[in-house]
Amino acid sequence: MKPSSPKNTKSSVKSSVKKQTKEKEESLLPFHPLPLFFPLPVSLNRKSKSFFLILNIFIFLQCSSFQEKPKEVYHKDIAKTEKVVLSKIEEVRDSGIKSLSYMYLLGDGVVHSGSLGVDNKEQIKRFKIGSITKLFTGIALLQLQENGKLQLDDPVSKYLPEVNVMPSRGNKYREVTIRDILTHQSGFPSDRASGFFLSPETKDPEILDAFRSLPQTLSQMERNEPGKAHSYSNFGFGLLGIVIERTSGIGIEEYFQKFIFSKAGMKHSTLLELSEGSELVSGYSGLFWKTKTVRPVIRDLTAGSLSTTGEDMGLFMKALFQSKRGNGLLSPSSFLEFHSKQKGPSSNFQMKLGLPVLMEEKKIGDKSIWISGHSGSLPPFFADLIYDPESETASFLVGNTLSFSTASIRPANKDILDICYEYKTGLKWEDPPLSERKNQNQLDGFYGLYVSPLGVHEVKQGNPPKLEMMGFDFDLVEKDNRFGTNLRLFFGLIPIKQKNLESMRIEFETWEETPIFTMYSLNAAKGSWGFGVLVRPDYRLPEKSFLTTYKTKDPYSLISRVELKEDKRGFLNATVYYSLGGMENSNQFPCQLESESTLRILGFGRNLGERVDLKKVNGRPVLVYSGIQFLGD
Structure with a gap:
């Protein structure tokens, strides 16, 4: 079976891909927002969950790794290159993903794109790309800086005065800048879980109303110290969308359509749900049997709501690369800044951040090649984009199924970029060698x-x-x-x-x-998984009635329940359960009492360092976390 191509825009799609639209498609075989892990089905018993914990280890490792480097020589061999790339895409589909969309660029400005498991004869199908949306948000802010509407080093309070009423965990914190938020070091909460997911029936005007309500929630949130540690924040990127609206004077969808999508020739992309001439492809989840999921509709548009096609993503990358020559989405200087390693917290990490592209080092001899990209998870959708700004090679894959197969998307996509790069340059990059470390780690003081x-x-x-x-x-x-x-x-x-x-x-x-x-x-840079911080719990516990399970009545809540209990080690532990793509995932957070009514999640990083409030309502224990009020059993 060969992939079929979507309807063409003015951008050319390689003829060898176009011919495949006539071929009959075979039937298909009948997971990170915390997405390094595979969500556990709610109904599993303890023994079954042990199996999925083992599975999580392999997904955890596989999601961050390249496959074996190809031994074939692809340089300027278009027939071999296309054949191998398409076979790798088919392998991902055959692993159990219902539908895929893809694109790749070989450095010659031609967009190669198509889809698998999608009927293109009726209507163009869009896929959600999750946090890859953040790259578009960064580009919009750089455009506004070019036009004198803002500066990235401005205090965000200049455009969001609501920040001034936001409580701080500590005293005398410096102001948060736009650049702080773009590089995930603002100290803002990772997520505002309350209202993050909306009903799948929510109309576009209501989605925009929910999006524009974000600044009003700032007084109910708490910020940590900016510049202290990287802490990935969807909440912060939602706020950046409000900055774009207020500084440009137009709505966020209109801005993206006018200054990004139209300029790139992207005809089937939107932050919202309705788009003339296209519709969102259905999503599926399941370990062995796939079931259709509800449409994931979110409030934080500029953090992860964009839906698009493989061809549109190719046109986007082509227009981004044209910025180097002064006729793309950005000026040449802004393109350089977008891909410049930003200053961050003082931590010995190899992974670097642009604005906000993620950058990873590769080596060809003594030369460093910094490849760029971002992945995105809005279950059941998972997407990955990776590219080399210098050679203008790129690869993108997105699937609509949350299952075992989710783990195959990212390594396959990276493998495809390897091939594209070799086709263009004739060279193969390698991972940088381990940095020299003269003395073995000593564990005294680290237990x-x-x-x-x-x-x-x-x-x-x-x-x-x-x-x-x-x-x-x-x-x-x-x-x-x-x-x-x-x-x-x-x-x-x-x-x-x-x-x-x-x-x-x-x-x-x-x-x-x-x-x-x-x-x-392998190929997972030091720091890309954050870091573990030694904690010294004091083992104080709240009143016994608070050690229970808390639930919310919101059927679309990102967080379905929270369990607060004394763990096997004797200190306070909160297990937070996330509902994602029809499955349930959980994270464990150790907590300490700050007062009789306040807990603090320990550590630094995503969802860490945040506050949990306890209270009694009509004698019933209530837990408040991330804006949600949970009722205890």
Whole structure:
């Protein structure tokens, strides 16, 4: 089976892809917003959940890795290149994804695009691309800076005075700038979960009303210190959309249509739900049997609502690259700034941020190549975009199914970019070597409990010492003057041999005099998973009646329930359950009492360092988190 092409715009689509529209499509075989992990179905028993915890380990490793480098030579061989790229896309579809859309650029300005599992004879089908929307938001802000409407280093309060009434966790914090928000170091909460998902029947005017209500919620939120740590924030990017509206003087959809989509020739892209001539493809979820999910409609438009096609994404990248020559979406200087490594918190991370593109280093000899991109998850949709600004090669994949197969999208997309780059340049890049580390990590002073965006961990003494992660104990063994990991399951009888697991490295160090650890693996830059911070809980617990399960009555709530309990170690733990694409995922957050009615989630990073309030209403325990009031059992 060959992929079919969408209806053409004025941009050409390679003839070899066009011919495939006539071929009959075979039938298809009958997951991150916290998306490094696979959501656990609600109904599973404890033994079944253990299986999915194991699955999470492999998805966690696979989502951040390239596949084996291709051995074939693709340089200027268009027939071989197209054949292999399309076969890799088909492999992703055959892994269990209902529908895919894709595009790739070989550095010659020609957009190669198409779709699988989509009937293009009736109407163009759009796919949600989640947080890739953030790149469009960054471009809009740079355009406004070019036109003198704002400066990225302006205090955001200049355009959002509502920020001035926002409570601060500490005293004398400096002002938050637009650049702080663009680079996820504003100290704003990661999400405003209350009202994040809207009813799938919500009309566009109501979506815009909900979006424009975001500044009014600032007085109910609390901010942490800006510049302290990277903390990924959808909430902040929603607020940036309001800045775009107020400084441009027009609505956010009109701005994107006029100054980004139309300029690039993108005819089937929108932040909203309705778009003439196209409709959103249905989404599916399921481990073995796929069921149709409800349409994911969100309030934070400029954080992750954009829906588009593979061809439109190709036209977008083509117009972005034309910025280098002064006739694209940005000026040449803004294009350079978009891809410049931004200053951030003082942490020894390899991953770098642009505005807000994610940047990762590759090596060709002694030369560094900084590839750029972003992934996006709005379950059941998952998308990945990656490109090289210098060679103007790019690859994009998006699927509509939340399942085991979700994990195959990102590594396949990166593999395709490898091929595109070799086609254009004749060169193959490699991962940069490990930085020199003269002394092996010493664990004295590093044993104990840690919290990171991936959950709660414990570094345990032993021979060898162990790191508990996702409910499993990983042996810490000396490798490369660092620690590597070994994993044995089922009472130590079955060793897990997996290339990415064996390549994982863990470094222990101090950050602002606090013990931390960072992890990385094949092609997963150090710091891309955040870092674990040593916590020293004081083991105080709230009144016993507050140790219960809390639920919300909102059927579309991002957070379905919260469990507050004393964990096996004897300290306070909050388990937050997220409803995503028809499945349920959970994160564990260790907490400490700040007062009889206030808890603090420990650590630094996404959803960490935030406040939880407790109170009684008519004698019933109530928990307030991320703007949602949950009723206790």
